[in-house]
Amino acid sequence: MDTRHLLFVIPSIMILFSIIPAYAEVTSLSTSAPFYKGGSKIIFTGSTADTDPPNITIIVFDPTNKFITLLSGMADSTHHFQVSLDTSDQSYSQQFTLKGTYNATAFIATKENGKTANFIFSPDGSPVIPSSPLSLTASVPSSTEIDISWSAPTNTGGAALSGYRVDRSADNGATWTTVAPNVINTVTSYPDTGLAPGTIYSYRVVAINPAGPSDPSNVVTASTLASNQSTSSTTTSSSGSQGNSSSLSLDELIKQRLEDAKRLQAILNGQTPQSSGGSLQGNTQQSINLTESMSVEDVSSNLPSASSGNTTQGPVSIPVNWNNVIYPAIALVGVGIVVFILYQRKKLAPSMPRIKKESPPVPTPHVDAASEKEKEDEDYALAILKNRLAKGEITLEQFKEIKDELSEP
Known part of the structure; x- marks a missing residue:
């Protein structure tokens, strides 16, 4: 040159x-x-x-x-x-x-x-096995049932699915038992009933077409509820009525809070709730069970130490869940530690110059207008191949094979 x-x-x-x-x-x-x-x-x-x-x-x-x-x-x-x-x-x-x-x-x-x-x-148009079902999940409605659901595979293998197979394991996947050999192909859920309470089960799903079964889906694990455990909790108010606070409307929830506040104030003042009327008589013991989270530490110090006459003031029973305080505090401390470490690493890390990735050179264009485009494409592809060979992205055998293919007329 x-x-x-x-x-x-x-x-x-x-x-x-x-x-x-x-x-x-x-x-x-x-x-x-x-x-x-x-x-x-x-x-x-x-x-x-x-x-x-x-x-x-x-x-x-x-x-x-x-x-x-x-x-x-x-x-x-x-x-x-x-x-x-x-x-x-x-x-x-x-x-x-x-x-x-x-x-x-x-x-x-x-x-x-x-x-x-x-x-x-x-090559012959016959189907192949489908891809695996996707996004298998599980929910637990009771102590004897686990419901699973999934999404259809993205590729059915060139033929319609004939159905799904559901497998269950009670030993963390060591052995599998088929509990539903042929779930209809239009259904992507299955309720598994008759299970033992308080037991852990694992599930997987397989798609089937005329070519055979697919690889299994992801494995999901769930535990049935204990025999004395319920999916929804109920609370009992001081008046004896029962209800689920999660099912109450906003207006009903506000009214319930006001009633609880009134009853709490009546107890703190040494009186019975308004529904009973009058003051506490005899050795009556009052308690209240709040269905909403309330902060009562500020008023606990104002509780009367004794009452006059034969009237006895009972303790105010207010459950406190310390997990709601301890766990967020631990998480906050952990976040603070991570932020401090990242700040120190950023502060101490030396500045490094940015390295610009080189790209393959452009081949010299040919003067001949008739073959300019063809020659330019061939040289460009060859330059890319040489660059990849130098970086180790392809082997020498692959380079020669592609180069021979490009050089063919």
């Missing part, structure tokens, strides 16, 4: 470094369908950041994670791109021979900063 070429290449490389962002990446990638059969066209669509260059590279791997092919495309003015792959083409039909889940990654500068999409391919 003579001096004239060097004078042209060096400024081109400097311009490319100023154009390509240090962390350029594809922001989204998807396929037109989750399942494809032999001879169909696979269409990849996605988007890029508005600061990224338009050149897109897509690499495809088979179910064994072996590299198959490299595709390239361009994003339009709205920063969206679409790249198609026709499996009926002879060059691709010889590569798409395995049945299973393939994955494709689209990127601009490096694969790590790209996006990956999965799709199922079947």
Whole structure:
């Protein structure tokens, strides 16, 4: 290369470094369908950041994670791109021979900063096993029942689901028992009844289609309630009426608080509640059970130590849950420690210069207008491959294989 070429290449490389962002990446990638059969066209669509260059590279791997092919495309003015792959083409039909889940990654500068999409391919069109059910959860309505629910798999394997299988374990997943072999495919919940009270159970769900069962879903664990435990608690007021405070309306809740306050004031004054009338007579012992959290420490010191006559003042029974005070205090102390450590690390950490990630150089454009575009795309892809080989992202064997494919007419 003579001096004239060097004078042209060096400024081109400097311009490319100023154009390509240090962390350029594809922001989204998807396929037109989750399942494809032999001879169909696979269409990849996605988007890029508005600061990224338009050149897109897509690499495809088979179910064994072996590299198959490299595709390239361009994003339009709205920063969206679409790249198609026709499996009926002879060059691709010889590569798409395995049945299973393939994955494709689209990127601009490096694969790590790209996006990956999965799709199922079947050369003969027969279905494959579906993907696993998602988001399995459990709820406990009673001491003998656990209800589970889940979401359908994102990919049914190219065929409709025939149903779901529900497995249960009573030994933390060491052994599993099928409790529902064929839940209808349109139902994504199951109530498991007849269980032992106060017992821990684990559950998993499997999707089934004509190709077979999927891998199990996530495992969820729940414990049935104890035999004397209830899902809703009730409280008894001083007048003897019962009710669940969580089911009361706002007006009813305010009225109840006012009544409790009146009864508490009557007891503090040595009187009976207004509903009884008069003062306390005989050895009457009064107590009140508040259904709402109230602060009574300020008035506890004003309780009368004794009463006149034969009237006996009983203690005011007000339950206090110390967990509501201790646990927040511990959490607050923990947050303070973490903030102090982070502040000290930030204060002591030395300032480091930011390192700008280098991007591959732009090849020298050819003067021939007829082959300029083709040569530019080939050199650009080859430059990217060399850059990845130098960084260890691909092996030498993969580099040679892709290079030979690019050099084919």
